[in-house]
Amino acid sequence: MRLINRTLDELQIGETAEIRRLITPDDLYSFAAVSGNFNPMHLPDADGDGDGQIESVAPGMFLASIFSAVLGTQLPGPGSLYQRQTLNFHARAHAGEEVICRVRVTDKQADGTVTLATELRRAGDDALLLDGEAVLQAPQRKFDRDGIEVPGLLVERHRHFDMLLEQARPLPAIPTAVICPDEPNSLGGALKAMEAGIITPILIGDAAAIRGAAETLGRALDGVEIIDIKGDLAAAQRGCRLVHEGRAAAVMKGHLHTDDLLRPMLDKAEGLRIGRRFTHVFVMDVPGQPEPVLVTDAAINIAPDLATKVDIVQNAIDLARSIGLVPRAGVLSAVETVNPAIQSSIDAALLSKMAERGQIRGGEVDGPLAMDNAVNMGAARIKGLTGEVAGRANILVVPGIDAGNMLAKQLAFMSHAEGAGLVLGARVPVILNSRSDSVASRLASCAVAALHHAATGETMAALRKEVAQ
Incomplete structure (x- = not known):
């Protein structure tokens, strides 16, 4: 940015200047954080006066x-x-x-003071919002400098999750x-998802403990x-039976170990297998990113082979499409070139070629990519990488569970992301959160599961029929 001033000697009576400014929701959050004014009338997600409107x-x-x-x-x-x-305040302005x-300039004095009339109007209807008068000490020395920069501000709000919730509510x-x-x-x-109209919960487990938890929540x-069923494994088995009976269209993990939840689902006779491997996807809302970022697999498959990675990529592409993304899967390795000594780079190249040949469908797949040139266009250009994925990946396919777990937790605890977790490859979406995850x-x-269920209902029904035959 280049800044040039007008000294006292240069200022002329009647001289004017103006700027246009779009008021964004992030402006209101930033001002609240800086000023300490948390009046809900000024927050983009709150009803400040109880009239049912934000x-x-x-x-x-x-x-x-x-x-x-x-x-x-x-x-x-x-x-x-x-x-x-x-x-003088005349009317209100709002986000958007x-x-x-x-x-x-209306006056200037020999002592260096200058008086200016100030006014603020709404661009749409020219309504006067605010006016007044400013008295300043005018600059005495000329200032003309380029390259003026200030640190950027990042508002840690999860607008992508807000969007997903809005998409899921009408379903x-x-x-x-x-x-x-x-x-x-x-x-x-x-219960929060029930109140939002996203799920109808059937609570399975120790009824007394469930009611005790509800009492704690008020x-x-x-x-x-x-x-009412005692024991984690028995409760998970009953959940599978509800799916087979057609009473449940999704399963949600509560306060139990993931192994206990998934073990009955993997049973060949009574489980929820449909042919693909079970894979896990984190849908991460990372502040500052233009769209959600999917990380897979960070929770189930420990050291996946190539065949497992095919299902990991395909499941993630299907989920990305369900939530409205154009899937761009970057298959990660330590390097962006094939190195015979690094198995993940070989697998990535094979997955990319399989997508070219139609063995993986519905999205772009590229690899191997290092983390920097998967998500940063500048890094991709420096390495000479082209195509739809490099620098713009919204699906990050990790080499194994170690890398996936570290990446997801780094995004959560250092980049302040929120993560939604889903297991795919079963008859129904399996909502898989960590026991320490927030209500949000x-x-x-739940919103991601509802969107995936709505988008894949007919496809899943056909696949179940094919498996049964």
Whole structure:
């Protein structure tokens, strides 16, 4: 950015400057964080006055701060110092609206002070929002400099999950067998998804413990079906039977080990196998990324061979399509060239070629890619990588469970991502969260399951019929 000021000697009465500014939801979050003003009237996701509507009113002092942006960068510009500002508020502005801020020099004095009329109008209808008068100490020395930069701000909100929830809400609630939701976090996530109309939970496990968890949450379970079964394995087996009976269209993990949940599903006679391997996908909402990032497999397949990786990639592509993404799968290795000493680079190249030949369908697949040139266009260009995936991957296929687990947790704990977890390859989506996951993650996982169920219902029915024959 280049900044040039107008010194006291250069300023002329009647001189003007203006800027246009689109007010975004992130502006309101940033101002709340910096100012400490958490009035819900000014937050993009809150009903501040109880009327059932989200107001998203831009704070008055946020609007006033736009005056300082013009005064400090254009007229008079760098070197100016405020002495006073009067403010008259006329109307409200909201997130999503564009405003025009104008200032006009009305007076200047020999002591170095300059007076400017200030006004802020809404761009759409020219409504006057705010006006007043600013008195400043004008700059005495000329300033003309290029390359002025300030650190960027990243708002840690999970807008991709908000989008997925909005997509899932109009869908019919899917009946979901929730296995052992006998502690507040796991039960709370299921009830939250029920309130959002995403699932209809059937709670399976120790009824007394489930009711105790509800009591801790201060929640009633009126109208919620509870199947009283002692033991984690027995509860998981009952969940499989509900799927076979057509009573459940999804399974959700509660407070039990993943092995105990999946063991009955893998049973050849009574389980939920349909031909593909079970694989796990994290749908990660990473602040600052333009779309969700899928990480697979970070929870089930420890050291997958090539055949398993085919199912891992195909399942992830299918899920990406279900949630509205154009799938671009980057198969990760330590390097972006094939190295016979690094098995993951060989597998990645084979997967890429298999996708070219139609053995993996529905999305672009490229590899091997290192992490940097999978997700960063600049890094991809430096290495001379072209195509649809390099630098733009939204599916990250890891070499093994170690790398996947580390990547997912790095995104969560260092990049402040939220993760939704789903197991694919079974008759129904299996919502698989960590026992320590937040209610928000569990809710997002339910939304992803509902979207996948809606997108693949007919396909899954045909596949089950084919397997049965």
